[in-house]
Amino acid sequence: MEFFFEVLLGGLLAGVMYSLVAIGFVLIYKASGVFNFAQGSMVLFAALTFVSLLERGIPFWLTFGITLLTMVVLAWAIERFMLRKLVNRPPITLFMATLGLSYMIEGLAQAVWGAQVHGLELGISDEPLELGGMLLSQFDLFAAGVAGGLVIFLSWLFNKTRTGISLRAVADDQLAALAVGIKLQRIWLIVWSVAGFVGLVAGLLWGARLGVQFSLSLVVLKALPVLIIGGFTSIGGAIVGGLIIGASEKLAEVFIGPIIGGGIENWFPYVLALLFLLVRPAGLFGERAIERV
Amino acid sequence: MLYRESGQFITDYRADRRIFRLWQARTAFYLLLLVAFTVVPFIANDYWFSAILIPFLVLSLAGLGLNLLTGYAGQLSLGSAAFMAVGAFAAYNFHMRIEGLPFLLSFVLGGLTAAGVGILFGLPSLRIKGFYLLVSTLAAQFFVQWVLTSVSWFSNNNASGVISAPPLLIFGRDFSSPVGRYLLTLTVVVALAFLARNIVRSELGRHFMAVRDMDTAAAVIGIPILKTKLLAFGISSFFLGVAGALWAFTYLGTVEPHGFDLSRSFQILFIIIIGGMGSILGNFLGAAFIVLLPILLSILSGSLLAGVVDPGQLENLQKIIFGGLIVFFLIKEPFGLARLWQNWRERSRVWPLRY
Numbered sequence: 001m002e003f004f005f006e007v008l009l010g011g012l013l014a015g016v017m018y019s020l021v022a023i024g025f026v027l028i029y030k031a032s033g034v035f036n037f038a039q040g041s042m043v044l045f046a047a048l049t050f051v052s053l054l055e056r057g058i059p060f061w062l063t064f065g066i067t068l069l070t071m072v073v074l075a076w077a078i079e080r081f082m083l084r085k086l087v088n089r090p091p092i093t094l095f096m097a098t099l100g101l102s103y104m105i106e107g108l109a110q111a112v113w114g115a116q117v118h119g120l121e122l123g124i125s126d127e128p129l130e131l132g133g134m135l136l137s138q139f140d141l142f143a144a145g146v147a148g149g150l151v152i153f154l155s156w157l158f159n160k161t162r163t164g165i166s167l168r169a170v171a172d173d174q175l176a177a178l179a180v181g182i183k184l185q186r187i188w189l190i191v192w193s194v195a196g197f198v199g200l201v202a203g204l205l206w207g208a209r210l211g212v213q214f215s216l217s218l219v220v221l222k223a224l225p226v227l228i229i230g231g232f233t234s235i236g237g238a239i240v241g242g243l244i245i246g247a248s249e250k251l252a253e254v255f256i257g258p259i260i261g262g263g264i265e266n267w268f269p270y271v272l273a274l275l276f277l278l279v280r281p282a283g284l285f286g287e288r289a290i291e292r293v
Numbered sequence: 294m295l296y297r298e299s300g301q302f303i304t305d306y307r308a309d310r311r312i313f314r315l316w317q318a319r320t321a322f323y324l325l326l327l328v329a330f331t332v333v334p335f336i337a338n339d340y341w342f343s344a345i346l347i348p349f350l351v352l353s354l355a356g357l358g359l360n361l362l363t364g365y366a367g368q369l370s371l372g373s374a375a376f377m378a379v380g381a382f383a384a385y386n387f388h389m390r391i392e393g394l395p396f397l398l399s400f401v402l403g404g405l406t407a408a409g410v411g412i413l414f415g416l417p418s419l420r421i422k423g424f425y426l427l428v429s430t431l432a433a434q435f436f437v438q439w440v441l442t443s444v445s446w447f448s449n450n451n452a453s454g455v456i457s458a459p460p461l462l463i464f465g466r467d468f469s470s471p472v473g474r475y476l477l478t479l480t481v482v483v484a485l486a487f488l489a490r491n492i493v494r495s496e497l498g499r500h501f502m503a504v505r506d507m508d509t510a511a512a513v514i515g516i517p518i519l520k521t522k523l524l525a526f527g528i529s530s531f532f533l534g535v536a537g538a539l540w541a542f543t544y545l546g547t548v549e550p551h552g553f554d555l556s557r558s559f560q561i562l563f564i565i566i567i568g569g570m571g572s573i574l575g576n577f578l579g580a581a582f583i584v585l586l587p588i589l590l591s592i593l594s595g596s597l598l599a600g601v602v603d604p605g606q607l608e609n610l611q612k613i614i615f616g617g618l619i620v621f622f623l624i625k626e627p628f629g630l631a632r633l634w635q636n637w638r639e640r641s642r643v644w645p646l647r648y
Contacts (some may be wrong), residue, residue: 017483035424040639043646082624084618085624086623086624089425089623089627091424092367092369092423093623093627094561095424096566096619096623097620097624099559099562099615099619099621100615100617100618100619100620101620102616103612103613103615103616103619104612104613104616104617105616106612106616107608107609107610107611107612107613107616108296108609108613110609110612111606111609111610111613115609124339125644156648200498221555224427224428224431224627225428228428229503232424262500263439263442263443264439266435266438266439267432267436269437270428270431270432270433270435270436273432274417274428274429274432277420277421277425277428278417278420279428281420281421281422281425282425283425290553
């Protein structure tokens with residue numbers, strides 16, 4: 001039984017890492033209705049920029065600042081050269097555009113910084129911590145803390161600040177928001193920058209875990225089922241979805257995996273998400289769309 | 294005045310039902326077929342057949358399959374490669390396990406198996422829509438690949454999971470030479486493109502488009518959504534399955550699950566975006582583009598930009614260009630190369646005048 005709980009807790013903590021990526025999606029989807037497939041490449045790009053600058057001997061916080069600035073510039077370029085020209089197109093078109101965008105960012109990141117694997121040391125020891133007889137990864141606990149802080153920061157941003165309120169107005173109804181004088185383009189820039197910031201945080205944690213390399217951009221495929229279970233429009237949903245996926249994935253890997261042959265972690269979250277969808281077609285916390293003709 | 298249609302009156306229903314109503318279009322099409330079947334086999338060399346023409350044809354067919362689902366029926370899918378894999382492995386297994394089964398029949402059976410799997414993964418589309426549907430197709434992508442690699446029965450208990458395709462014997466003749474494989478692929482692709490063209494202008498095709506444009510409205514006017522969506526998944530997967538079988542048998546010569554990964558699905562999606570969604574011709578244009586662009590880029594960087602671009606950067610450059618083109622096409626020409634071709638045709642009707 002103790003082993004079961006250890007696996008469960010390890011899974012829950014791993015799930016928080018998925019949530020970190022999923023939050024970036026939710027932000028953009030909420031404010032612009034774009035399903036941003038490029039979030040994974042943004043994670044890769046941020047982590048690669050960060051680690052490459054760090055290796056050139058620039059101090060940690062300065063590097064963090066420069067990378068953040070790069071992400072803002074990237075957000076500006078995306079808004080200026082892509083989103084602005086795709087206003088009023090069907091969501092499916094915007095999704096495919098972000099698919100192209102993810103190819104561009106991946107190619108750019110690797111063209112500029114090279115394709116080799118970088119190690120990233122954040123100064124957090126990865127020694128297992130014993131807690132009530134169970135071994136827990138210290139690093140995962142730290143990541144969970146960061147994710148929690150991020151959620152609190154984002155909900156403060158969304159609920160208390162003036163910018164946050166206009167973000168919510170845009171998410172609610174773009175035309176009405178325009179009519180009361182909210183600058184749509186500024187909002188998009190802010191949202192994509194914040195998503196870039198979330199991507200940077202996720203990239204650092206994932207990068208410290210796996211090494212900064214191309215496969216970082218594939219975390220998008222892990223975040224997708226998380227998003228589906230939680231619903232596209234809820235940050236809290238992203239966290240809950242991440243926990244569900246993380247825990248069930250680890251449990252399935254340990255307890256079901258040996259029976260049907262290993263390597264099920266690639267498809268298991270998707271099948272799980274599919275089952276959830278059959279019961280709740282808009283995810284756990286998603287807004288149910290009303291269909292009109 | 295390159296292209297004039299005045300004076301061509303349609304006086305009976307048969308003429309009205311033609312695929313190409315203008316004699317210019319008809320003649321051009323027949324000439325193209327004639328060249329493809331009789332001239333190309335004599336002038337092209339083996340490199341052309343195995344590196345350009347065969348992958349071009351197979352990818353066009355795969356694009357055709359996805360276009361029926363995404364371009365016509367409006368259901369976004371990222372699992373195309375999975376259905377190709379099902380087609381390839383099913384065709385291989387049918388051929389190997391049933392003694393004396395004709396090759397073409399095993400292709401058809403492979404396609405039908407893929408159609409069955411496609412319908413299975415299309416079932417959730419009745420309840421979930423839009424981006425949520427991506428999950429179902431991605432589940433297909435990962436699950437099928439996992440099954441094919443981990444259940445060794447499908448690859449005939451071969452240790453490496455890579456099996457070499459048997460020689461292509463059809464009607465007692467060997468089609469294993471590059472020319473033979475080209476002709477075989479061409480025949481299958483032309484036949485299926487003809488079928489697809491007729492599907493999209495039939496009642497079923499119109500149901501597809503109604504569901505794409507607004508499925509609630511389609512349901513209100515009495516289109517059976519359930520049947521239409523499942524048929525879209527089934528037919529699309531049939532095309533993809535046959536394309537997968539061709540990919541394995543005539544192009545690669547081996548059957549393996551790794552060739553059918555997620556990046557293949559993306560490639561097929563890019564074909565229909567660049568070529569044109571909701572167009573039959575677009576698949577061919579898009580596939581030609583996707584096959585030729587990397588070759589063109591490597592030639593260019595080899596001669597023109599020699600020394601400027603490091604060969605290791607070529608792949609990154611290619612990614613940036615592909616991504617950029619996708620965005621460019623979506624912004625400037627959402628209907629792709631097919632629409633450019635159509636515009637050119639419209640303009641050549643009135644040339645040298647402007648309108």
